[in-house]
Amino acid sequence: METALTLNHFLFVSGVLFAIGLAGVLVRRNLIIIFMCLELMLAAANLTLVAFSRFNVQDGQPNYDGQVLLFFIITVAAAEVAVGLAIIVALFRTKETTDVTKVNSMKY
Amino acid sequence: MTFLFYLFSALALMGGIGVVVNRNPVSAAFSMVISFLGLAALFIQLDAFLVGILQILVYAGAIMVLFLFIIMLLDVREEEKRRRPLVNIIGAGGVTLGFIALVISVLSRSDVGKATIPALTEVEGPGTSDVHQIGELLFSTYWFPVQIVGVLLLVATVGVVVLSKKELK
Structure with a gap:
């Protein structure tokens, strides 16, 4: 009954999580939640990297290159969140809203 | 092993769905934390201990706290209940289901994905x-x-x- 885990299991979970994040970006109106869904998509892609790293065993060790890349992705994601949230705060100061449908002009 | 995989991937996916479905931004943020915890557990199951811990520290710790701060700073209300355009929902659902179908079709055709987890050689020492x-x-x-x-x-x-x-x- 116990089936062994394959690479497909992990890639499928990663793909579905990415799709959920995509749905959130398309459906939601709140800018903050859209941003959270973007983070979700990024994290889903991380799972793919770790899975490929673990399944590509050389000399009995996982391929650590994938995990190093993931380290960089996490760093960039942290920087991106900081800047993105600062932009959202600046937007809220001028428009008093975080609803994307009400933010439809650049300056006025 | 397999049971834990299903448990934690269900946790990650449920958390993800919670982010999309919750109208209250604070609940969405906490669903996101649950999703990241499930994801970190999957990382650890793949023997990636460092990145699993990093995922919890950076995402669930730092990034989500930042999100919660901003939500409270801006005093974001619950999104009022109003009918969304049907076209919007259908479009988003279509794109998402299409993406999942694409993933399934690609995965079912590749031979690479059928590999089971290869064993690691245990090495002791610094x-x-x-x-x-x-x-x-x-x-x-x-x-x-x-x-x-x-x-x-x-x-x-x-x-x-x-x-x-x-x-x-």
């Missing part, structure tokens, strides 16, 4: 942990990207300070 291996790679092969990421963090910090100023000169 310098064999994944923290050590990743650290060594970071400061030998990947030293230049590390420098660039450092510059990126500096730029992001300065950028956030400038963006947060009340009046831009």
Whole structure:
């Protein structure tokens, strides 16, 4: 009954999580939640990297290159969140809203 | 092993659905934390202990706290209940289901994905942990990207300070 885990299991979970994040970006109106869904998509892609790293065993060790890349992705994601949230705060100061449908002009 | 995989992937996916479905931004943020915890558990199941812990520390710790701060700072209300355009929902659902179908069709055709988890050789002693291996790679092969990421963090910090100023000169 116990089936062994394959690479497909992990890639499928990663793909579905990415799709959920995509749905959130398309459906939601709140800018903050859209941003959270973007983070979700990024994290889903991380799972793919770790899975490929673990399944590509050389000399009995996982391929650590994938995990190093993931380290960089996490760093960039942290920087991106900081800047993105600062932009959202600046937007809220001028428009008093975080609803994307009400933010439809650049300056006025 | 398999049971834990299903448990934690269900946790990650449920958390993801919670982010999309919850109208209250605070609940969405907490669903996101649950999703990241499930994801980190999957990382650890894949023997990636360092990145699993990093995922919890950076995402669930730092990033989500930042999100919660901003939600409370801006006093974001629950999205009022109103009918969304049907076209919107159908379009988003179509794109999402299409993406999942694409993933399934690609995965079912590839032979690469049918590989089961290869065994690792257990090595004892100092310098064999994944923290050590990743650290060594970071400061030998990947030293230049590390420098660039450092510059990126500096730029992001300065950028956030400038963006947060009340009046831009």
